[in-house]
Amino acid sequence: MNSPWPLLITLTYVAIAMVIGLRARAGRSMNSLEEWGVAGRSMGPVTLYLLIAAGSVSAYTFMGAPGWAYSKGVAVFYVAIYLSYLALVAWYFGPKVWQFGEQFGHVTQASAISDRYQSPALGALAALVMAIGSIAYAVLQTIGSAYILFVMSGGLIPIWLGVVLVLACIAVYLYASGQRAIGRTNAFQGVLMLIVAWAVGLWAVHSATGGLSFAGVFERIQAEHSEFLTLPGAGGDMSFSFWTTSIIVSMFSFMPPVWTQWMSASSARTIRRSATWLPTYYVVILPMVVVGFIGIFSLPELARADTVVLEYAMQHLPVVLVGLLGAGTLAASMSSSEPFIHSVSLSLSKDVLQPVLKLSDGVTGKLARLLILPIMFLVVAPLAIAEPGSLVMILLVGLGFASQVLPAFIGMFFWPRASRLGVMAGIVAGFLITVAFTTLWPHPMGIHAGFWGLMLNLPVFVAVSLITPATHAEVVERFFRIAAPRGFTQRGRRAAV
Template sequence: MERWVIITAIIGVYLALTLAIGLRAGRDTSKSVTGYVAGDRGFGLLVMYFVTGASVFSAFAFLGGPGWAYSRGAAAFYILSYGVLGIAPWYILGPRAARLGRRKGFVTQAQLLVGRFPSRGLSAMVALLSLMAFIPYITLQMRGAGIVIEAVSEGNIPLWLGAAVAYGIVVLYVLVSGVAAVGWTNTFQGIFMLVIAWVLGIYLPIKLYGGIGPMFEAIQIARPELLTVPGLAADGNPWSWGAYSSAILVSAIGLTMWPHLFMKAFTARDDRILRRTVVLFPTFQLFLIPVFIIGFAGVLFVDELAQPDFILPHLILSVDLPVILVGLFCAGALSASMSTGDALLHASASVMVEDAARPFRAMSEQAQRAWMRVVVVIAGAIAYYFALDPDQSLVVLLLTSYGIIAQFAPPIVAAMYWRRATTAGVVAGLVAGSLTTLFFFLNPELRPWEVHEGILGLCVHLPVLVVASLMTPMQDADHVAPFLDPDLR
């Protein structure tokens, strides 16, 4: 039997096991909207730890991370930096949001915002902006899955088919089981991903260079520019400190504000579990160290790849490994993609139904669940269409999403901490910040400084929110009081 057939069969077994876990997970949750979206608010520490880590670090880390280390060197370290900065605010924000959710029945980020700033238009705007960010992020996951399967099958299974099969399975278990499937498959996939990353990160440098130290010594002699922070830009020239630091900042803010991460706060059993998850999160992030080492391992052993995101599967197939291990390693890369993609598809469906549709039309719980399933399929189909574009870098797709999501930070903070904030101010700021971000994304040559467009959006967003709020009447004190309640801390 040909080598690629055996590897593909191993991946098939992994996909079948993931599907079985996902379908089984939904049996113990209620058939209510809260059960589908928030898992009946019953996630414990183990599931919260892995659902948080695995839903944040995805194909961009497992494939894009090595790709950046291989092609841009130290520039990849921005990924390691922003995770710690982005999760830290959740030690305070997470329990506060969770308590508000339990008190008022919130299951999405937009519901919290609209609870404080009543506006159906605001609800729809947040939902649409969330979807605009989710689509490129889901696209990233699908493309990552397709890259792995195409590479390990030696081109016999093209990217379009590999992505379709992997994400057909994701769509199926999210349709059936909702967030319960996301939680338990993320636990399985997270463990699998961590083990594979560390084994590969230690093995490849030893196999190719004789150790991690000798590897970096060789790179320092042959390609010293790759080990000089902040690394290289996409064109091969040194990346500027402004671009590097703003990528870290906008990604940290975006991580804090991701709607699917916010929704996981509403699934936690209690505040103590949330805080423990935040404290433990950096231990999950340590898997990025071997991931980067994998990319650096390819610098002197692989001729320049047209698509650097292929470096991980390329190295695995180039090294003389037993075929079973190759299959397991490739399944680990798939787990990174699928563990985030399922959370994003679930969140896309939840926000579009709960925040874009339900405020304008009364729906029974049965109808809401049915429409969520429809949106899962539609969002998956749209992302799949974009995933077939061969010119998109996985990390660039991710940074595009973070610029949009970072605009949620000012209204969320204002909702829970600033008494004087008003609905008009929040809407005006969100519109101004989002339009600024999109403008500079589409016209990068017009940026006044070499910083991420999301930071420029925040520079416009904040003053507009403050000025517009101060120019409009204060909200009723009784309405505001529950959101600023000291007991929420």
């Protein structure tokens, strides 16, 4: 690719994102956890909608999802379904988490766990292990960002330089404006991704079929490759059980940045309103996936499935659209990596270093801002440049663990009798099974490893909770006044809290 336009457009996007991120601070001091961590709990419904939407739509939507369509077919739509179920999760749990944060001063997920079970050790454990999955996720997104810069520059920006450039840009505005920068930049990135996805998708359909209807694409797929239109897909590996258990496990993976986003809302009602409309954003996936289907008959010999949209764009689309695609893909990867880096820094400072080093809130606030630098340049950057083959495995194990924290949330929202030891035992049992069924015997019987983990985790959690002491009654009452504001259903009658 010889034109300078794709790189110029992509770098223009980066410059705009930086300006927006830096201006988000608006003269406020960012040295408190409340301000840097959760934007002073101030975000309105539109910003929150775009914050959560752009955060959940990663480079996967622009690269991985079309790649799945190209190699497997309609199986990729499990992602759109589970993202919508995550909106249901946000609608129900988000307002309660916001109230916990507002009333009890939590700024992280691990703080809430630590408080509910009166166990800083459990909070620190949750923070540390969630950090593994979060960092792996941020590394994968950073690799995607660097790859985009490499392609858009025609190879002039090597991967290592792309990694450093992208992380440096994020570091500047994340340090300066914290969660406010994430909110504002994600809002911009969310709108950009939606426009780019539909512009690229429709243009690609027009170049492939001569019209703007997706029907031409799918009629050809139906005639020539109908196995792409059903499960288990062209690869034969997306069974009903894997589809179902992947959705359920993903739905119950309460990742820490999502909690931080909920706690950043201006009110509980704001979260509910944003969550209500959140599924509408996932129309962003459809046009990108259609380009993946076009690739089935246009680029049959592609070596890497996840480059299908980029390859098709470079061969058939005008350079301006290629540049916009670069900007959109970069926006997707940056908007997903920055909340994870922010959340790791926030949680390690608040839930691990503060209790261990007995730091004041003021010092912890400053530490959280500074900690993004070693996390980015000593952990994320070397891993992204080295691209270890086991990274996806680390991510899978990390996400599998995220779902194993489910008992902690059951005890927070549904079951007052849950005990600290019950939660710990459930997490450990579930985590071991998830690791074993991810690495040694991947997804037995076509069922997601995290689902197997939950099947052991939940009975262990219940059994150990019933034989070990519950948390102090006044703590449980405090949480369940929010989790169950109208009391409990108890053996067919209502009981007040």
